[in-house]
Amino acid sequence: MSAQVITEAETALGHLERLTDALRSDGWTVEVAAPADRRPSALVADPLMRALSENVIAVRERSGDDWAYFYGWGERIAPCTDPSGAASALGRVLAARRDN
Numbered sequence: 001m002s003a004q005v006i007t008e009a010e011t012a013l014g015h016l017e018r019l020t021d022a023l024r025s026d027g028w029t030v031e032v033a034a035p036a037d038r039r040p041s042a043l044v045a046d047p048l049m050r051a052l053s054e055n056v057i058a059v060r061e062r063s064g065d066d067w068a069y070f071y072g073w074g075e076r077i078a079p080c081t082d083p084s085g086a087a088s089a090l091g092r093v094l095a096a097r098r099d100n
Contacts, residue, residue: 008060013040015058015067015080022087028094041072046094054090 013034020030020042029047034040045053055072058080067080078086 009034009040011060011067012058015069015083016040016042016056018080018083019056019058019069019086022083023090026087026091028087028091044090044094046098049098052094052098054093056086056090 013032016032020032023030023042023044027047029045029050031043031045032040033043039057039059042056043053044056045051056077057070057072058067059070060067069077069080069083069086071077077089080086
């Protein structure tokens with residue numbers, strides 16, 4: 001009998017794909033990368049000003065089996081159970097930078 005093992009990287013990638021769907025439906029440009037030697041990440045950019053971007057990762061929280069989205073520098077955005085909330089938060093950050 002064979003058993004399929006889902007790695008943390010695959011779980012993280014699944015969470016990022018759900019976030020990507022929410023972001024793209026809001027009009028943001030998203031590129032997902034899943035290199036073998038690093039955590040999967042999503043680069044979220046303003047389609048009108050691609051220099052305005054944020055790197056996002058999905059990480060298992062320290063307390064249990066819950067996952068959350070984090071900015072590349074480590075600040076928590078939202079739980080992975082709420083990809084639309086995370087997309088809204090990212091959108092507010094990127095829009096605020098564009099409007100400055």
